[in-house]
Amino acid sequence: MKILVAGGAGYIGSNMTAMLAAEGHQPIIYDNLSKGHKAAIKGCEFVKGDLADLNLLTATLKKHQIEAVMHFAAFIEAGESVTNPLKYYQNNVSNTQVVLIAMESAGVGKFVFSSTAAVYGMPDKQPITEETPKNPINPYGETKLAVEKMCHHQAVAGKLRYVTLRYFNACGSGHNCTLGEDHHPESHLIPLTIFAAMGKTDAIKLFGSDYPTEDGTCVRDYIHIEDLCLAHLLALKKIESQAESIYNLGIGKGYSVRQVIDTVKKVSGKNFKVIESPRRPGDPPVLVCDSAKARTELGWQPKWTNLEKIVESAWKWHSKYPDGYIE
Numbered sequence: 001m002k003i004l005v006a007g008g009a010g011y012i013g014s015n016m017t018a019m020l021a022a023e024g025h026q027p028i029i030y031d032n033l034s035k036g037h038k039a040a041i042k043g044c045e046f047v048k049g050d051l052a053d054l055n056l057l058t059a060t061l062k063k064h065q066i067e068a069v070m071h072f073a074a075f076i077e078a079g080e081s082v083t084n085p086l087k088y089y090q091n092n093v094s095n096t097q098v099v100l101i102a103m104e105s106a107g108v109g110k111f112v113f114s115s116t117a118a119v120y121g122m123p124d125k126q127p128i129t130e131e132t133p134k135n136p137i138n139p140y141g142e143t144k145l146a147v148e149k150m151c152h153h154q155a156v157a158g159k160l161r162y163v164t165l166r167y168f169n170a171c172g173s174g175h176n177c178t179l180g181e182d183h184h185p186e187s188h189l190i191p192l193t194i195f196a197a198m199g200k201t202d203a204i205k206l207f208g209s210d211y212p213t214e215d216g217t218c219v220r221d222y223i224h225i226e227d228l229c230l231a232h233l234l235a236l237k238k239i240e241s242q243a244e245s246i247y248n249l250g251i252g253k254g255y256s257v258r259q260v261i262d263t264v265k266k267v268s269g270k271n272f273k274v275i276e277s278p279r280r281p282g283d284p285p286v287l288v289c290d291s292a293k294a295r296t297e298l299g300w301q302p303k304w305t306n307l308e309k310i311v312e313s314a315w316k317w318h319s320k321y322p323d324g325y326i327e
Contacts, residue, residue, distance in 0.1 A: 001236065002026045004066045004108075006051060006099060007073030008044070009036025011181050012114065012225065015174040016070060017044050019229045028064050030057070031073070039325035040179055051095035054102055061106035068110035068236060069103055071096065074144070077187055078118060078282075081140035092143035097150065104159055110239045111151065111162040112232055117221075117248070117287060119145045119166060127290035130166070130246050137282050148246070155244040162243075163235035168221040168250035168289045170228050172310045173317035179225075180317030182324035189260055190222070190311060194318045197268040204272065206257055208279035217257035219286045221250035224304030224313070234298040247298065250289025251305045263311045 003020055007013040008029030013036065020027040021044060029041055032050045045064070049056045051073055060066070074092045075081070081088040096113075103111065118141030119134045136142045154160040171190045173180035181191045196204040209216040231249050238245055255263075261274055294300045304310050 001067045002028065002065055003236075004028050004030055004061060004064070004069045006030050006069060006071045007036060009033055009038060009040050009046075010072055011179075011183065012170060012228065013070075013072035014040035014042070015179045015225045016072065016229045016232055018042050018175040018179060019226070019233065023233060028060070028066065030060060035183070037182060037325040037327060039327050040182075042175070042179075051091070051098055054098050057099065057102035058105050061102055061108050066106070066108050068112065068239070069099065069108060070112045070114075070232060071099060072114050074114065076116075076140065078138045078140045079187070081138050081143070085139040088139045088143050092140075093146050093150075096147045100150065100154055100160065104154075109159070109161050110236070111160055112235050112239070113147060113151060113162060113164045115144045115148055115164045115166045116141065117166055117168045117250070117289065119148070122282070122284040126286050127252060127288040128248065129290040130248055130293055152244060161239045162245075163238055164246045165231060165235060166246065166248045167228065168223055168248070168287065170225055171222045172224040172226070172304065172313040174225040174229065174313075177313050177316040177320070180314060180321065182321070189220075189257065190264070190314050191318065193261055193264040194268070194315060196272040197264050197270040198318065198322060199272075200322070202273060203275045204261060205275050205277045206261070207277050208283060209276050210279075211285040213256060213285055215256050215258045218283055219254035219256045219288065221252070221254050221287060221289045222307065222310060223250050223302065224310050227251070227302040227304050231294060231298060231300050234300050238298055245297070247294040248289045248291050249294060250291055251302045252289055252291050253305065254286060254288040255307050259307060260311070263307050264315070267308060267311045267315050
C-alpha cells in the first residue's frame, strides 16, 4: 500500500516507516521536522510540510495516490500540555481535523491513529482494558480522546475506516538498533536513566518512593517500538474488515522505576547517582495494560517482554549516537 506517515521523521514514525518499507509497502513521510530528524529518514520519499497546511496535505495525498494514513505527529508532553494547553489543542486536535478533511477531499478512507493510555487518567482497577472509563487528567490525554471521538463520528458518517491504538510506554530502539529516541527535551524514563549512565547528566531523579507497590516506586507497562509498529501493520489489515476498532498496546506486565534503574545499571555496567524526590502530582501508582483484545482480534503477539532486552536495544542506540541524530 501507499501510506502517508505523518510525523514519519520522529521516534515512532521513523521506526514505522522502516518496517513498512521492509514489508513491501510504499511509505511517504510527511513531517515539518519540528520534533523529527531528517537523519532518521531511511531512503523513503519525504515531504516537508505542516499538518495545518490543508492544500499541501491534500495535494500530497492525491499526487502519491495515498491509500491510508498513519498519524504520529502529535505533541506528547503531558506536563507541557498543562502549562500550554492551546498548543496541544492546536496541533493534536485542530491539525488532525485538517488531516481528516484532506483525506476526505482526496478520497482516502483508511486511518491508523496513535492514541495513548493517558485517555484513562488514573483508573481504579488494573490491568486497564479498552472498556476502562476514560477520564484524562491533563490536556494531552483530553486532546487524544477528542480525536478518537472525531474519528468515530467520521466513521459513523461513512467517511472513514480507522483503528485507534492506545499506547502505553513506548521504548527501545528498532531497525537493528539504528532508530532510537531523540526527544528534545527528553522526558522518558529509560533514555533519561541511560543519560545518567553515560555521564550526560549528574543523576536520575526518582519521583516518589512511597507508592503502594512492591518497591515503593511507580509501575509502568513498557512496549518495545518494534512490537508497537507490528500492531500498526496488523491494524492496516483490520481496517479492511471492520470500520472502526480500538486497541490497547502494552505487554501486560509492569516494571517499577527502581527495576528500570537497576536494569540500566546492569546493561551499561555503570553506576550513577539516584536522587529520591517527592512524588509528582498526577502520577498513578500502577498503569498496566490488558492487551487481550489486540492479541485476539489482531493476532498481535509482543516479542519484547523482557526488560533487560528492551533496555539493551536502547543502550545500543544511545551508545552509537551519544549526542542523538547528527543532521
